Amino acid sequence: VFEVKxxxxxxxxxxxxxxxxxxxxxxxxxxxxTLRGRIDESQRKVxxxxxxxxxxxxxxxxxxxxxxxxxxxxxGLVGKYAIEKLVRIPxxxxxxxxxxxxxxxxxxxxxxxxxxxSGETADTLAALRLGxxxxxxxxxxxxxxxxxxxxxxxxxxxxxxxxxxxxxxTKAYTTQLLAIYLLAVFMAEKRNTISVxxxxxxxxxxxxxxxxxxxxxxxxxxxxxxxKGVVDWNSAFFIGxxxxxxxxxxxxxxxxEISYIHAEAYAAGELKHGTIALIEDGIPVIxxxxxxxxxxxxxxxxxxxxxxxxxxxxxxxxxxxxxADVADEMITIxxxxxxxxxxxxxxxxxxxxxxxxxxxxxxxxxxxNLAKSVTVE
Amino acid sequence: VFEVKxxxxxxxxxxxxxxxxxxxxxxxxxxxxTLRGRIDESQRKVxxxxxxxxxxxxxxxxxxxxxxxxxxxxxGLVGKYAIEKLVRIPxxxxxxxxxxxxxxxxxxxxxxxxxxxSGETADTLAALRLGxxxxxxxxxxxxxxxxxxxxxxxxxxxxxxxxxxxxxxTKAYTTQLLAIYLLAVFMAEKRNTISVxxxxxxxxxxxxxxxxxxxxxxxxxxxxxxxKGVVDWNSAFFIGxxxxxxxxxxxxxxxxEISYIHAEAYAAGELKHGTIALIEDGIPVIxxxxxxxxxxxxxxxxxxxxxxxxxxxxxxxxxxxxxADVADEMITIxxxxxxxxxxxxxxxxxxxxxxxxxxxxxxxxxxxNLAKSVTVE
Numbered sequence: 001v002f003e004v005k006x007x008x009x010x011x012x013x014x015x016x017x018x019x020x021x022x023x024x025x026x027x028x029x030x031x032x033x034t035l036r037g038r039i040d041e042s043q044r045k046v047x048x049x050x051x052x053x054x055x056x057x058x059x060x061x062x063x064x065x066x067x068x069x070x071x072x073x074x075x076g077l078v079g080k081y082a083i084e085k086l087v088r089i090p091x092x093x094x095x096x097x098x099x100x101x102x103x104x105x106x107x108x109x110x111x112x113x114x115x116x117x118s119g120e121t122a123d124t125l126a127a128l129r130l131g132x133x134x135x136x137x138x139x140x141x142x143x144x145x146x147x148x149x150x151x152x153x154x155x156x157x158x159x160x161x162x163x164x165x166x167x168x169x170t171k172a173y174t175t176q177l178l179a180i181y182l183l184a185v186f187m188a189e190k191r192n193t194i195s196v197x198x199x200x201x202x203x204x205x206x207x208x209x210x211x212x213x214x215x216x217x218x219x220x221x222x223x224x225x226x227x228k229g230v231v232d233w234n235s236a237f238f239i240g241x242x243x244x245x246x247x248x249x250x251x252x253x254x255x256x257e258i259s260y261i262h263a264e265a266y267a268a269g270e271l272k273h274g275t276i277a278l279i280e281d282g283i284p285v286i287x288x289x290x291x292x293x294x295x296x297x298x299x300x301x302x303x304x305x306x307x308x309x310x311x312x313x314x315x316x317x318x319x320x321x322x323x324a325d326v327a328d329e330m331i332t333i334x335x336x337x338x339x340x341x342x343x344x345x346x347x348x349x350x351x352x353x354x355x356x357x358x359x360x361x362x363x364x365x366x367x368x369n370l371a372k373s374v375t376v377e
Numbered sequence: 378v379f380e381v382k383x384x385x386x387x388x389x390x391x392x393x394x395x396x397x398x399x400x401x402x403x404x405x406x407x408x409x410x411t412l413r414g415r416i417d418e419s420q421r422k423v424x425x426x427x428x429x430x431x432x433x434x435x436x437x438x439x440x441x442x443x444x445x446x447x448x449x450x451x452x453g454l455v456g457k458y459a460i461e462k463l464v465r466i467p468x469x470x471x472x473x474x475x476x477x478x479x480x481x482x483x484x485x486x487x488x489x490x491x492x493x494x495s496g497e498t499a500d501t502l503a504a505l506r507l508g509x510x511x512x513x514x515x516x517x518x519x520x521x522x523x524x525x526x527x528x529x530x531x532x533x534x535x536x537x538x539x540x541x542x543x544x545x546x547t548k549a550y551t552t553q554l555l556a557i558y559l560l561a562v563f564m565a566e567k568r569n570t571i572s573v574x575x576x577x578x579x580x581x582x583x584x585x586x587x588x589x590x591x592x593x594x595x596x597x598x599x600x601x602x603x604x605k606g607v608v609d610w611n612s613a614f615f616i617g618x619x620x621x622x623x624x625x626x627x628x629x630x631x632x633x634e635i636s637y638i639h640a641e642a643y644a645a646g647e648l649k650h651g652t653i654a655l656i657e658d659g660i661p662v663i664x665x666x667x668x669x670x671x672x673x674x675x676x677x678x679x680x681x682x683x684x685x686x687x688x689x690x691x692x693x694x695x696x697x698x699x700x701a702d703v704a705d706e707m708i709t710i711x712x713x714x715x716x717x718x719x720x721x722x723x724x725x726x727x728x729x730x731x732x733x734x735x736x737x738x739x740x741x742x743x744x745x746n747l748a749k750s751v752t753v754e
Contacts, residue, residue, distance in 0.1 A: 277747055
């Protein structure tokens with residue numbers, strides 16, 4: 001008889017040094033699992049079995065409030081773009097701790113969509129209850145079956161990301177985005193605001209996402225290299241327009257929460273209304289340039305900060321021939337539908353934050369002052 | 378015959394070292410001028426002669442988009458609170474450079490309200506034109522008679538702040554707030570969503586604002602003292618909930634644009650979803666605590682950052698007995714209606730930014746990289 005001594009935590013990490021990197025790597029599988037069974041065989045329709053909203057009920061909705069905290073709030077911002085674009089219902093996205101105390105205008109023509117990985121986030125749960133008591137229909141996107149949010153919402157879309165242990169959320173975010181896209185296409189089809197062709201295009205692009213995510217999580221050396229140019233700075237900026245701006249916000253949050261670099265995201269066009277005063281020689285400006293319709297406008301802002309000697313780290317689509325002229329570092333993402341780039345462009349930013357944290361000698365999985373689920377207000 | 382040599386710029390500065398301080402000091406007068414003639418003799422009604430919107434037209438409005446850039450955008454955020462509270466029309470506030478490119482949902486039941494000091498801000502003007510061409514009614518708040526925005530809007534509310542020369546906006550912002558409050562009460566009266574008593578209460582409080590602003594601009598020594606505790610830091614945070622959060626955003630922008638300290642504002646309840654990781658021993662956290670209905674909630678967040686050894690600079694209402702237990706520095710503002718605190722609470726933050734800039738040896742009136750009016754995109 002002999003004893004095998006082993007560390008339960010290390011075993012769960014499956015050979016990884018940190019849960020965060022393990023969870024980044026799990027994203028292709030998490031995305032595949034979240035997609036499974038939700039696009040029907042015709043490739044034209046989304047199936048969301050836990051969403052009971054009928055076409056008639058959807059027709060009556062005049063306003064959607066997406067309410068969440070932290071990373072899930074950033075997923076909600078993508079939701080505004082996707083839903084307004086595809087469904088043409090006005091969407092307002094708000095952090096739960098603000099929403100619940102400001103006497104929002106809600107009624108029975110309102111859909112409140114809450115997003116919470118744990119399904120137990122205190123402010124988000126309170127927002128859900130406020131929505132219900134005001135007569136709104138409440139839908140939820142959550143990762144935990146049987147969580148409070150899942151039990152209390154009228155409709156639920158589960159992300160099948162598996163347990164997320166690291167405080168800095170990664171696979172929860174990308175699967176939340178996937179759930180949002182599925183919901184947007186689902187609603188657009190039911191409200192007849194999307195052509196079959198557009199639906200097919202988006203659904204086909206969605207099915208390629210897990211494989212494309214796999215390419216991106218494999219590009220660790222590139223992220224490590226870029227991180228080296230960031231870690232000596234106290235501040236960093238993330239800029240972009242439209243959907244790129246929402247990813248900039250998430251990229252900045254990742255970097256700040258585990259590297260403790262003061263990262264801040266800005267809508268690229270707002271920089272010159274004040275924040276550009278902070279740009280100095282060599283400061284890293286991570287510039288997202290994945291949206292064709294605002295590419296030139298964003299590029300003009302990138303050139304402005306470049307002229308103030310900022311170091312430009314550009315996140316661009318594969319095949320971008322222009323950015324190299326301006327960028328000090330380039331990160332490319334595989335081609336996808338312009339609505340879907342956030343799922344891909346965030347992955348190198350997750351890796352950048354991870355390596356920045358490592359290089360600074362921080363505890364990646366347990367950053368100072370933070371808890372995984374904020375179940376108090 | 379003898380010649381008097383004098384410097385035209387110095388003369389315009391009227392004895393001040395900087396336009397910014399002169400303009401901060403001009404706020405009581407600017408507010409008085411903006412208020413003049415706009416509250417009728419009964420003290421119950423707002424008169425806005427340049428606003429042609431009839432009660433009937435106002436009844437038809439289902440949605441308001443407030444669109445602006447920089448400081449004017451922050452004024453717009455206060456507008457959302459005031460209008461939703463008093464008029465119960467949903468309001469969406471957006472930076473102009475984002476709004477104009479995202480195919481917003483606008484129609485003839487929409488009011489687009491643009492805010493621009495100069496009336497020439499390129500992105501804001503483009504947003505105005507987008508609103509008009511989409512069939513929306515367009516109103517404008519501007520400081521310059523005959524400016525493009527004033528000429529093209531259907532309805533105009535002028536702020537009578539006089540010329541603003543310093544790049545960092547001060548009197549334009551507080552008079553924009555005043556214009557917004559007047560508009561909110563005007564609309565609420567026309568749509569019958571406010572009682573006479575509430576109207577009288579707000580209008581009486583508004584008339585005290587210029588005198589209360591005068592008290593605040595006089596408190597320069599206090600601001601200078603507080604600034605000394607901030608200038609050695611690379612980063613600073615401004616937190617608050619509700620209307621306090623909107624002022625936090627403006628306070629952070631002021632500090633960053635002229636002191637070059639990386640200041641960032643956070644909705645107090647969002648801190649623990651990531652940013653609290655940046656809190657370290659001694660870092661300044663300017664905490665706004667002027668809103669009675671969220672006072673306790675914000676205080677609990679202040680206590681959290683205090684527990685991480687942040688230096689708490691509390692901005693509170695006169696007579697606040699609790700904050701002194703937690704705060705390292707206190708700044709008090711005179712009592713007013715809770716909806717109106719932003720006009721007052723921003724003034725000490727303007728002074729804080731001014732003295733931080735001076736102490737750091739910066740060019741207050743012409744911060745690096747910035748122009749006064751952004752007339753290019």
